[in-house]
Structures are given as structure tokens and as C-alpha cells.
Amino acid sequence: MKEMPEDLAVGDVMTRGVICIDANDTVQKAAEIMRKNSISSVIVTKKGDGVGIVTERDIISKIVAESKDPKRVKISDVMTSPLITINPESTIDDAAAIMRDRDIRRLVVTRKGKIIGVISEFDIVKVEPTLHTLIQEKSKWEISSAYAASEGAVTGICEVCGEYSETLRSVEGRMTCEECIPSS
Numbered sequence: 001m002k003e004m005p006e007d008l009a010v011g012d013v014m015t016r017g018v019i020c021i022d023a024n025d026t027v028q029k030a031a032e033i034m035r036k037n038s039i040s041s042v043i044v045t046k047k048g049d050g051v052g053i054v055t056e057r058d059i060i061s062k063i064v065a066e067s068k069d070p071k072r073v074k075i076s077d078v079m080t081s082p083l084i085t086i087n088p089e090s091t092i093d094d095a096a097a098i099m100r101d102r103d104i105r106r107l108v109v110t111r112k113g114k115i116i117g118v119i120s121e122f123d124i125v126k127v128e129p130t131l132h133t134l135i136q137e138k139s140k141w142e143i144s145s146a147y148a149a150s151e152g153a154v155t156g157i158c159e160v161c162g163e164y165s166e167t168l169r170s171v172e173g174r175m176t177c178e179e180c181i182p183s184s
Helices: 027-037 056-064 092-102 121-127 129-151
Strands: 020-022 041-046 049-055 106-111 114-120 154-157 164-171 174-176
Touching: 020 027, 027 041, 027 056, 041 114, 049 056, 049 106, 092 106, 092 121, 114 121
Parallel strands: 020 041
Antiparallel strands: 041 049, 106 114, 154 164, 164 174
């Protein structure tokens, strides 16, 4: 198995050749561009500068679910703004942490204020699958921790011993089975 460098940089795994759309274009045009290029997001620009991003999720939740006409709604009305960026020299661990903390699936990569690429959860998964698990599981653990606090227990794998348990509890941020909970 090929060993990965310890501090793999964002620039090493990002997707280059970012596809952009003007803020005044319609959601319909964005959807057509995404379909044509088999992508799930486009960068929104105004006068050549990146001002936001529109994803498939934005179109579904802000247009389709609200029965709006994509031919009439401007991209600027549904985009997520401002762009959350990272530089290409940052590590993929840094990128994964930002995605986790901001609850997003992609970051725009910039150098000297210019967009040079995008790094997504998928890009990270290709080189380091465990980071994807951490990003994806964050919300599940928060739900589990809240459930455990209010209901008493959660089923799953103990993060201490690795065994399945029907009585996991959140202890210092880790889901822990009864046998691994330190006695006070």
C-alpha cells in the first residue's frame, strides 16, 4: 500500500479548473452548468471576484422545496456568501477541521485573493478516508451526545475498547460503554 505524506497540502488534492457563474445569472443556468459538467457546485462571481457558492443542496432547499421558478431567481438570491476559503499550502487536516467546524462540504482555495481551486470532502476522502468519517460523524455524535444526556443511552461502538454496546454514554467527548467508563 502506498504511504501518504504526513502533511498533505490542500493544493496537492484540490480540484483545479473551477467553474464560475455570474451573480446575475439564473438558478436555471447554474443547474444546467452543473449537469453539463457533472459537478455539484459553482462559484458565484461579481465583476470577476468570487462572492459566493451555489450547491445542488442550495437549489433543492431554496428553489425546489419552496416551489420557486429557477428561470426567474438570480443566483445571488440563493448563493452562500461569503466564500469560505483556504490557501493551497494548508494541510488537508486543516481543511477537514474547517469543514467540520463550519458544517460545509467544500472550501474554495485561493492564492493572493485569486480562486485557484476547490477542495471537497470527496477530494479528502480519496487520499485520507478517516478524515471523511470524522467530518461526517461530527453531527451524529452531537445528536448522540444530546440523546444520551436526555434519554440515558445510545447504541454503537465504544470509542475506548472498540466493542459494540447498547449503553454508550458521552464521556469527555467520546462515546464510551459502561465497562470503559472510569469510576469516580
